[in-house]
Amino acid sequence: MxxxxxxxxxxxxxxxxxxxxxxxxxxxxxxxxxxxxxxxxxxxxxxxxxxxxxxxxxxxxxxxxxxxxxxxxxxxxxxxxxxxxxxxxxxxxxxxxxxxxxxxxxxxxxxxxxxxxxxxxxxxxxxxxxxxxxxxxxxxxxxxxGMLREARVTGKTKHSLMPGNYYVGEFAIQIGAFKSKENALKLREKLANTYEDAHIVVYNIGNDKFYRVRVAKCATLDQARQYKKILRANGYPDAIIVAR
Structure with a gap:
């Protein structure tokens, strides 16, 4: 010191x-x-x-x-x-x-x-x-x-700084993360019947691979918060906001 x-x-x-x-x-x-x-x-x-x-x-x-x-x-x-x-x-x-x-x-x-x-x-x-x-x-x-933002580009993980204005950008709502690709695909299919832009983001941690299931494409944090609130009310209590 x-x-x-x-x-x-x-x-x-x-x-x-x-x-x-x-x-x-x-x-x-x-x-x-x-x-x-x-x-x-x-x-x-x-x-x-x-x-x-x-x-x-x-x-x-x-x-x-x-x-x-x-x-x-x-x-x-x-x-x-x-x-x-x-x-x-x-x-x-x-x-x-x-x-x-x-x-x-x-x-x-x-x-x-x-x-x-x-x-x-x-x-x-x-x-x-x-x-x-x-x-x-x-x-x-x-x-x-700003904060570090993670994105998948052509199969590789890219990192960039999210600007200091954290209220504007691209946000999604993550519903769950699975080691089983099959389980992730089932959830995505279910979500796609009701919610827009249901998709899976693959993330590697060491030797483990996780399939993150997400929905929506929100332009502001306020929109994302409203979307998260709806999802939690509809039976997805673990829904969280993530930067796309």
Whole structure:
């Protein structure tokens, strides 16, 4: 962890952090739950649309290497990850060192920092890439880039960043995932009689192959939420929204 503590913070370009000393904030359905640290409640935000922030970055390394992060992942000091108090887990963030102009892109998978004046805790590798390891802290600007989106293109899995506006894009509703192709085909056939664009997405995890059954092609997250609500009411309680 960085040794030097800064008590002042640069002006925020877009303030979304919600910390209070009193009543527990309302839980935002479908997103990270509020949590309490050192007597303060923090409410993770719904999305990172247009999120920018300036302040002090620090880093954490060997002392935490191999331990669990707030997301449940194991902390790897050599991975490009970071901790933020309120950004959604999985958000990719561009971090720019305001002194030397070096830039690194990291993925949020932990909560913190909780030292006054600091806005982000970088992994050792990320901090080294933008020259923070030596001094311990640095003034930075962070910008949310979006979430990772997975797609199947010509039989191969492709990854891209879903823009920070998570309310617009292409969404589908996943009903189930099967190891049995036959079971997936049966469900798709059943769904096709009632719902539009019933399809199967094949996903490989190691040596295992899964057949994900999905319906619909929604242009906005609000449309997808309505579709999911209908499906759950019609006997598909495990229906979830996914990015196409």
């Amino acid at each position: 960085a040794q030097k503590i800064y008590l002042s913070v640069f002006p925020l370009l877009f303030v979304l952090s919600c910390a209070t000393n009193g009543t527990k904030p309302v839980v935002l359905s479908g997103h990270d739950r509020p949590y309490k640290v050192y007597g303060k409640w923090y409410s993770p935000i719904k999305h990172a649309r247009s999120f920018r922030e300036k302040g002090i970055a620090s880093w954490y390394g060997r002392e935490f290497h191999g331990k669990k992060t707030s997301s449940g992942e194991t902390y790897n000091m050599y991975a490009l990850t970071a901790a933020h108090r309120t950004l959604p887990m999985g958000t990719y963030v561009k971090v720019r060192n305001l002194r030397n102009k070096k830039v690194v892109v990291v993925r949020i998978n932990d909560r913190g920092p909780f030292v006054p004046g600091r806005i982000i805790d970088l992994s050792y590798r990320a901090a080294r890439m933008i020259g923070i390891v030596g001094p311990g802290t640095a003034a930075v600007e962070i910008e949310a880039l």
